[in-house]
Amino acid sequence: MRLPGSRSARECEDSDVPVESAPTEPVPAEPSFWTGPLIWISLAVLAVLAIALVVGLVLARRRRVSLTEDRPKDAPPVTGKDTYKTTGGIGFSSGTEEKEKHPVADRTETDGQPGVGDDASVPRDTPRRGIVDVQLPEQQDTEPEPEPAAPVVDEIEPTAGRMERLRGRLSRSRSTLGQSLLGLLGAGDLDEDSWTDIEDTLLMADLGSTTANEVIERLRKEITARGVRTAEEVRGLLREVLVDALHPEMDRSVRALPHDGRPAVVLVVGVNGTGKTTTTGKLSRVLVADGRTVLLGAADTFRAAAAEQLATWGERAGAEVVRGAEGADPAAVAFDAVKRGIEAKVDAVLVDTAGRLHTKTGLMDELGKVKRVVSKQAEVDEVLLVLDATTGQNGLTQARVFSEVVDVTGVVLTKLDGTAKGGIVFQVQRELGVPVKLVGLGEGADDLAPFEPGAFVDALLR
Numbered sequence: 359m360r361l362p363g364s365r366s367a368r369e370c371e372d373s374d375v376p377v378e379s380a381p382t383e384p385v386p387a388e389p390s391f392w393t394g395p396l397i398w399i400s401l402a403v404l405a406v407l408a409i410a411l412v413v414g415l416v417l418a419r420r421r422r423v424s425l426t427e428d429r430p431k432d433a434p435p436v437t438g439k440d441t442y443k444t445t446g447g448i449g450f451s452s453g454t455e456e457k458e459k460h461p462v463a464d465r466t467e468t469d470g471q472p473g474v475g476d477d478a479s480v481p482r483d484t485p486r487r488g489i490v491d492v493q494l495p496e497q498q499d500t501e502p503e504p505e506p507a508a509p510v511v512d513e514i515e516p517t518a519g520r521m522e523r524l525r526g527r528l529s530r531s532r533s534t535l536g537q538s539l540l541g542l543l544g545a546g547d548l549d550e551d552s553w554t555d556i557e558d559t560l561l562m563a564d565l566g567s568t569t570a571n572e573v574i575e576r577l578r579k580e581i582t583a584r585g586v587r588t589a590e591e592v593r594g595l596l597r598e599v600l601v602d603a604l605h606p607e608m609d610r611s612v613r614a615l616p617h618d619g620r621p622a623v624v625l626v627v628g629v630n631g632t633g634k635t636t637t638t639g640k641l642s643r644v645l646v647a648d649g650r651t652v653l654l655g656a657a658d659t660f661r662a663a664a665a666e667q668l669a670t671w672g673e674r675a676g677a678e679v680v681r682g683a684e685g686a687d688p689a690a691v692a693f694d695a696v697k698r699g700i701e702a703k704v705d706a707v708l709v710d711t712a713g714r715l716h717t718k719t720g721l722m723d724e725l726g727k728v729k730r731v732v733s734k735q736a737e738v739d740e741v742l743l744v745l746d747a748t749t750g751q752n753g754l755t756q757a758r759v760f761s762e763v764v765d766v767t768g769v770v771l772t773k774l775d776g777t778a779k780g781g782i783v784f785q786v787q788r789e790l791g792v793p794v795k796l797v798g799l800g801e802g803a804d805d806l807a808p809f810e811p812g813a814f815v816d817a818l819l820r
């Protein structure tokens with residue numbers, strides 16, 4: 359059909375008039391080769407994602423830990439403070455009780471730290487044994503325990519003449535003091551230089567300047583007064599002057615014998631290392647050799663080995679020893695020793711004390727207390743100060759401090775065998791005004807001698 363006024367295409371082609379385009383109806387687009395499959399692929403991906411989401415949610419729900427427990431409905435609510443409860447107290451065992459032992463091969467667990475190659479822990483599924491078969495030893499007839507061997511008590515050397523026997527031990531002192539003096543004095547005419555040399559010799563031997571001057575004064579006077587000529591006369595005079603300087607009139611007996619129905623109490627004091635313990639032990643042997651009964655008190659609690667050392671001395675001398683724990687109060691140990699000595703009715707109680715010379719106050723407190731406490735039971739008869747002869751002037755300083763702290767009644771000069779300065783004996787006596795009663799001349803058990811001025815000077819001048 360042709361609309362009025364319209365022309366056919368043919369007419370248009372043929373005419374020169376431009377043809378107006380006719381309105382056209384929309385034509386639906388034909389699906390292309392690519393768009394069709396894309397839609398289907400997208401739908402498939404969406405479906406797969408949906409399935410994965412559903413599966414994931416289900417699995418996650420299964421894995422979730424339930425924080426609720428299977429508790430009866432009527433159970434009281436759980437609160438923070440009573441979530442950990444024990445049914446009994448902590449179990450204790452006594453260290454003295456024997457622990458039951460399992461045979462090593464049957465054990466599934468090991469005590470203590472893991473060793474190289476051990477598992478970090480015992481696997482949970484390791485079989486556990488309820489009952490362990492233990493092989494019991496066959497009943498045997500037990501032999502009676504052998505009686506402990508009686509301590510071997512040493513043979514003790516007699517004390518008489520010890521100084522004589524130990525004379526050779528003073529050889530170093532002799533060569534310095536005696537031999538030099540004899541050489542100088544016996545050389546004839548003595549001028550001022552000779553007297554200066556004599557003084558130097560006396561000082562080098564530790565006589566001290568006061569004693570040295572006194573000795574020289576007397577020698578000068580007597581040589582002129584007596585007309586001393588021969589070497590023999592010089593020796594005789596020198597002996598006399600030196601012996602006099604040692605005050606032979608002093609009472610050198612050790613107050614270690616019982617009286618008033620109770621034992622004598624002897625305190626042995628001095629700086630550590632001077633030979634206190636050794637001297638206490640040696641002295642106990644001297645008393646035992648004289649037929650006395652002795653008890654030793656190990657109040658040197660400062661050094662554990664000191665008590666041990668004294669116990670050995672006691673064992674060898676056949677003397678009982680009272681000791682305390684390491685670090686125990688020395689006064690308490692001394693008190694116990696004296697108490698025990700009174701009960702046991704021994705003749706003498708020898709107390710070895712500690713001598714820490716850290717401060718004078720500390721020493722004073724300690725020794726003062728020992729003496730005070732001991733005095734509650736029995737008066738202290740003797741306080742022996744032990745000095746190491748090899749320490750020279752240092753020994754003198756110690757002597758001064760100790761004598762201010764306790765009433766020293768006698769001096770024991772140890773290690774005289776190891777020094778060329780035997781002259782310290784003169785100085786100590788002068789300084790303290792108390793006699794040297796005993797001398798240590800070696801480490802041997804019987805190397806303790808009574809101090810005799812005559813024998814001592816003889817040993818120096820031999």
Ligand SMILES: Nc1nc2c(ncn2[C@@H]2O[C@H](COP(=O)(O)OP(=O)(O)OP(=O)(O)O)[C@@H](O)[C@H]2O)c(=O)[nH]1
Binds near residue numbers: 629774776800
């Ligand atoms: N050569 C020689 N050595 C001695 C003498 N007396 C003691 N000794 C030695 O000196 C050392 C110290 O002796 P101790 O008896 O332990 O001295 P201490 O004063 O008791 O010392 P602490 O126990 O530390 O308080 C030891 O090796 C003894 O053998 C002696 O007269 N001559």
